[in-house]
Amino acid sequence: MIARPVNLPNVPRGELLSSGRNLTKARVYAQQREGKPAVLKSVSHQILCVRWLAGRRGLDREERAYRLLAGVRGVPALLARSGPDFLECERIEGRRLDHCPRRSLPLEVFDRLQQVIRQAHERGVAHGDLHRRDVIVDGSDYPWVLDWATAMVRAGPGGWLRAALFRRWMEVDRRAVEKLRRRYGAGGDTGADPLEPAWWPHRLIWRLKRLGKPRRPSGGQAR
Ligand SMILES: Nc1ncnc2c1ncn2[C@@H]1O[C@H](COP(=O)(O)OP(=O)(O)O)[C@@H](O)[C@H]1O
Ligand SMILES: [Mg+2]
Incomplete structure (x- = not known):
């Protein structure tokens, strides 16, 4: 079994795009990855039980979907899963x-x-x-x-x-x-x-x- 990467508290975060509409929602930050516009979704602010029951599961589902949909125009590309609490994907302008x-x-x-x-x-x-x-x-x-x-x-x-x-x-x-x-x-x-x-x-x-x-x-x- 592939071990999950450890949680990285120092993942860089840029401008806050969404602060999460409720307790279970991720925070979304605009940032750059290798010179390209990206977003970082983070659930690291959530209290532990919510993070375990909802936040990380949501990011797991999202990562899986992005992997299966790689290359579909209309679905942002997955850029990184830099820890269980973080997911980065292509930022869409519009x-x-x-x-x-x-x-x-x-x-x-x-x-x-x-x-x-x-x-x-x-x-x-x-x-x-x-x-x-x-x-x-x-x-x-x-x-x-x-x-x-x-x-x-x-x-x-x-x-x-x-x-x-x-x-x-x-x-x-x-x-x-x-x-x-x-x-x-x-x-x-x-x-x-x-x-x-x-x-x-x-x-x-x-x-x-x-x-x-x-x-x-x-x-x-x-x-
Ligand atoms: N890939 C992206 N490109 C541009 N903006 C994004 C992207 N992902 C999220 N956002 C912005 O962040 C908001 C919240 O992100 P979303 O993934 O819908 O999380 P949630 O609904 O769980 O808060 C979106 O409505 C959008 O404004
Ligand atoms: Mg949403």
């Missing part, structure tokens, strides 16, 4: 989707995003929590998917249960892309009913909440 005005982006951005997600699925990785803070659109309108800490890989123990979960994860990804397309794609939201949630308990609650509410026209549904 605009995060949540900083873009609604319905402002060409629909091709979302066709490309769909392709990125499809390629990830073909390589056996599903993101599982794709939202607008995890997508950066670069200067040539290419979307880059960040934050694979929730990713699930198809290969591994678990037999049919794992296979079923993986199918569910892929479905969640596909719906997330459609949701983003409707919200940020130019002409994407045509007033059609919102997408139903993918998971059946959520779908049941969603349908109950909508009982008796007037339906909007279904014409022009997003693809």
Whole structure:
């Protein structure tokens, strides 16, 4: 078994890009690695039990996903895992989707995003929590998917249960892309009913909440 490198408290950290929205989130720093723009994700600030139960596991999942997705355009390259609490990857320059005005982006951005997600699925990785803070659109309108800490890989123990979960994860990804397309794609939201949630308990609650509410026209549904 390959030993994990020891935790390096002196990994250089640059400008703070994200201080972590809650206790379980990593801190993200902008830095340079071998002259190239990089980001460092660090969970070293977390209290030990959170770090063990959530932080490091998230970085492990992310590292695994990046390794399997190496070379896919739209997924940052893994640069280093400089200790169990640190992961470095390529820094993507561009605009995060949540900083873009609604319905402002060409629909091709979302066709490309769909392709990125499809390629990830073909390589056996599903993101599982794709939202607008995890997508950066670069200067040539290419979307880059960040934050694979929730990713699930198809290969591994678990037999049919794992296979079923993986199918569910892929479905969640596909719906997330459609949701983003409707919200940020130019002409994407045509007033059609919102997408139903993918998971059946959520779908049941969603349908109950909508009982008796007037339906909007279904014409022009997003693809
Ligand atoms: N590779 C990257 N390139 C540019 N910015 C990044 C990159 N990775 C993360 N960020 C920035 O840091 C924020 C948080 O990173 P993320 O990986 O989503 O961690 P978490 O959601 O767990 O806090 C992102 O929303 C983005 O603004
Ligand atoms: Mg994120």
